Amino acid sequence: MAKPMTKAQLVAALAEKSGTDKKTAAAGLEALLDIISEEVSGGGAVTLPGVGKIYCRERPERTVRNPATGETMQKPADKVVKMTIAKALKDSVNA
Structure with a gap:
């Protein structure tokens, strides 16, 4: 892998590529990254044509286990x- x-x-x-x-x-x-960050953190999504869609998803509260101690806790x-x-x-x- 490169x-x-x-x-x-x-x-x-x-x-x-852009000749600048x-x-x-x-x-x-930097401007592009700022725009993406602001939009996604505000709950929106950004589609980059030919690349993909970046969005924010909420995960519900859940029970997790600490692998070292085996203790379960609420995340x-x-x-x-x-x-x-x-x-x-x-x-x-x-291709």
Whole structure:
């Protein structure tokens, strides 16, 4: 498995593909991440065409077990961020 792309590598690739400098590409990436974070934390969802849908899902309160001690306890309800991958991306990976 290849190493994941770092933020610096992503900014450099984005700058090259869009024909801008790295500073502009970094600002665009930061703006995109801020928009996604605000929307998802507010209970909404963001669809990135060709990539997938990022959304927040609520998990109900549940009983969990500590594997080290075997003790059971109640875990309060919480929220998790989920992502559904777009069919186009799945198809491109499996092609």
